[in-house]
Amino acid sequence: MGSSSFKQWTTGQDGIDKIQLGEAEMPTPKDGEVLVKIHAVSLNFRDTEVCNGEYGHHKSLGQSSTLVPCSDMCGVVTESRSPRFKSGARVLSIFNQTHLTGQVRESDMASGLGLPLQGVLAEYRVFPADGLVACPEYLSDEEASCLPIAGVTAWMSINGFQPLGQPLDFTKGGNNNNNNNNNNKDEVPTVLVQGTGGVSVAGLQIAHAAGLRTIVTSSSDEKLDRAKRDLGASTAINYRTHWAWQDAVMETTGNRGADYIFEVGGARTLRKSFDCVAFGGTIACIGYLSGKQEEEADPEGGGGGAGGRLNVNVMALRRNVTLKGILNGPRDRFEEMLGFYRSKGIRPVVSKVFGFDEARDALRYLAEGKHFGKVVIKVAGD
Template sequence: MAKQQVFRLPQRTSIHDLQVYQEDIPIPSSNEVLIKIKNVALNFRDFAVATGKYPFPVKDDVVPGSDLSGEVVSVGSHVDDFVEGDRVIASFDLKTLSGPMCDWRHSLGGCYDGVLREYIALPSAALVKIPSGSDLSFAQLSALVCTGTTAWNALYGCSMLKPGQTVVFLGTGGVSITGLILAKAAGATAIITSSSDEKLARVQKTYGADYTVNYKTTPNWSQEVLKITNGRGADFILENGGAGTIAQSIDAVAYGGNIAVIGFLASPPERMPDVAALALGKGAVVRGIMVGSKEHLEDVTRFVTSKNLQVPVEMVFGFSREEVVKAFEYLVSGQHIGKVCIKVC
């Protein structure tokens, strides 16, 4: 039987627990598609899984990674919507085709073996076909999966972003920069924060952020957002900090605005703010985001490919164990702007 290279985590205490195995290439069942994986995009979640810090269930000996792009190699006997050679990406959560995710038990690289391998067989219902005219690279396509779905969900999953509205993005990671390119293409004004002036200058030049705020040198960054918006506040905030930044996000949001609670990157404060009272005082929607559905992935893929938006990939590493460990280390070093990827073949 033909073999493939597969990464697994027999233990989950450090990224150095990653081990490489030779395993059989799977045979797709009647409703499945066999995909030759071309590229994998990393998320902070994959590091949390590898180091035992992920707060949701993970299967034993998991293959990490949720975000792939690849090419169809063969299809099961009941599959009639994909053919050999189609370029595809797969939904983060294999079960949620539309509507909210109802648990964390059906995601790749969590309770299901993930994508850090050369071949995978997945249900055709979980796949999104890339239009043949798109010249986005396999790295850019894989980078759309978790962060693209999340950013789209934040901007369109509850209230819909309108042209002319203002969106604030916390930090310059994958979710922020992907959200920024979507918001700019939709005619919104983008304000982005970072701990680094150098990163802010690059984001402004490369991705067209309208306003930038350094949250280290301007710790009261919400006041700056209010100044920029003439006291009105932002219509949407992509809240990547969590407990440590939520109070300022509510300060910075417009009355009736939307805060998408996505990440947990900032250290929690000594005393947790009264989020209920603050949200009530602003009539704000404070909405937790659980990635999103296949429908969100289809929507964001259609938008990005039809407008040829350049999905922000900062660095692409190789598929040897040494390179994969380096990719994880680079991601957690925080040097990146946008996404970190691994070229599988």
């Protein structure tokens, strides 16, 4: 390999097993851009979908051809054409490169890393300096790489309706700013996260650090034990052995329900979330791990065994629920989140680190759901 070339993985969106390690010409940053040497890349469920050609629900993105997968990286600026970051600065990518503040716009979706834009599973990449944030010093490259999608999505699921700069924090004897309609000033809200993947574990960490009550579901008793032991989860429910986990949520909350629900399950979990959300609570619609299409008759039932089509209208008004589609979050909320992480000393949970040459194994490992928290690929560095 010549000094003006570097290694990168590409996918034809035709299967994880077919991703290719190749070489590319070293790019040169233009005005407003920086060249970054990538140290660590964390994987998201989305990356497995992209590599398998299954990421088709955002119609506007299309199914472009060969591309470098993945979006979340921690690296170091090696050449700068922007006053925003000097050479040597440690940086993190933001997922939608143009989403800097406010609600995400459809046009921002065209700036997503790892589809439709070229991603970060490479030794080097040029970024607009605006598409990066400064990396907190106290985190390792591997830890910090976990934050752009998983951390920010979890942050927005809890704090998306809070004013910027005033996240929920009940650790100082009450919320520092309680103009959130959901919560009575004296009542500590409960956050329910589904599963122990990247977003949910980040949600547990954020909620616990903010002094909120936490409930976690998982298919594994071992992972549930870990969530309680290491992350302070108040209640842990196995959704395989307790398929009616919504009843357990109601029981453990004294029939109040959960104020914030991380809906990562989709087709088979949404009904249950409606059955255990608190009055005035928020269901953050994040993912669809149990399927994108609701089945005509839910084999697991729900709401006391009733199956059939979900009438979202009735379910939402029954308890004055806010159903919020979450699409990551803007740069300013990412920076707000980093301040919170720093002040609370939160370290993202890295389940396993793979070498750069082992990217295929890493993606397979994530797709098999063996992890707790995040799976990371170490690209370079110490």
